Amino acid sequence: MKLFLPLLGLMAIMSCKPSDKKAEPAAETPAELPLLDRLAQAHGYDHWKGVSEIRFTFNVDRDTTHYERSWIWDVRSQRVTRIAQGDTVSYLRSAVDSTLAQADGGFINDKYWMLAPFQWVWDRESFTHTYEEGVAAPLSGKTSNKLTIVYQGDGGYTPGDAYDFFLDENDRVFEWNFRRGNQPEPSLTSTWEDYKDFGGLQIATMHQNADGSFKLYFTGIEVN
Numbered sequence: 001m002k003l004f005l006p007l008l009g010l011m012a013i014m015s016c017k018p019s020d021k022k023a024e025p026a027a028e029t030p031a032e033l034p035l036l037d038r039l040a041q042a043h044g045y046d047h048w049k050g051v052s053e054i055r056f057t058f059n060v061d062r063d064t065t066h067y068e069r070s071w072i073w074d075v076r077s078q079r080v081t082r083i084a085q086g087d088t089v090s091y092l093r094s095a096v097d098s099t100l101a102q103a104d105g106g107f108i109n110d111k112y113w114m115l116a117p118f119q120w121v122w123d124r125e126s127f128t129h130t131y132e133e134g135v136a137a138p139l140s141g142k143t144s145n146k147l148t149i150v151y152q153g154d155g156g157y158t159p160g161d162a163y164d165f166f167l168d169e170n171d172r173v174f175e176w177n178f179r180r181g182n183q184p185e186p187s188l189t190s191t192w193e194d195y196k197d198f199g200g201l202q203i204a205t206m207h208q209n210a211d212g213s214f215k216l217y218f219t220g221i222e223v224n
Contacts, residue, residue: 035131036120039147042171043117047200051075055222058110061215070220071107080107114203114218116165117173120149127151137166137175138189139210144168144175150182172202190214198223 033041057070069084081090082103089103096104112119120129127149135146144166153160164177164186174193177186192204198221208215 035147036124036129039167039171040117040121042167042202043173044197044201045118045121048118051199051201051223053222053224055220056110056114056218057220058113059215059217059219061217063213069106069110071110073107073111080104082107113207113216116163116176120147123151135166138164138177138186139175139191142166142168142174145171173204188214190216196221 037045052075054073054075055071057068059066059068069082071083072081074080078093079090080093080103081088084106089100091100091103093104129147129149132146132148135144136142137144147165147167148162149165150162151159160181162177162179162182164179165173166175168174172192172195175189175191178188179185180187188209190207190209192207194206194217195202195204201223203218203221205219205221206215206217
């Protein structure tokens with residue numbers, strides 16, 4: 001994917017009565033979860049299993065221009081519908097060919113902007129990652145923890161590209177860098193703000209750069 005750059009500790013024994021039931025394993029507490037899972041859960045990932053459909057509009061304002069496209073994503077069947085500039089395209093993601101590559105590329109891009117913390121779980125075999133504590137965020141200078149992921153260069157959503165996610169005290173992303181080809185300097189830095197709750201999913205509905213000349217935001221979000 002290329003970004004749109006105009007893109008339990010101790011268990012108490014409650015009873016000594018014998019039982020034929022096998023003991024179920026204790027649920028993992030957040031502190032016991034693997035890092036990527038824990039960070040994704042801070043964004044509501046544990047609610048994803050109940051999602052059947054998402055609708056949203058992806059908007060970009062850059063200087064004086066505005067662009068938008070709307071999506072209907074049937075999560076169970078993986079049917080995607082794009083509505084843009086009066087044109088509607090509907091397809092199964094399992095059947096993408098050369099005629100649908102551009103539409104699907106747009107879907108991958110827009111979905112990543114909205115659900116990147118979930119991609120940490122979905123894509124975990126496609127990237128390497130590092131985690132640092134006490135790092136200054138690039139726009140606000142606020143002390144944060146930084147998760148950096150670098151996609152493998154031979155495939156995946158973003159071959160060779162890197163992302164720095166700056167996390168607040170609640171493990172939620174509030175700023176990020178996109179670094180094309182894992183170059184040292186960011187290709188784009190923006191905020192993650194205006195979080196809203198959609199059926200338990202915590203989605204940042206606004207992203208903007210330092211001077212506000214670039215704004216990427218989501219409207220019409222419906223989670224079923």
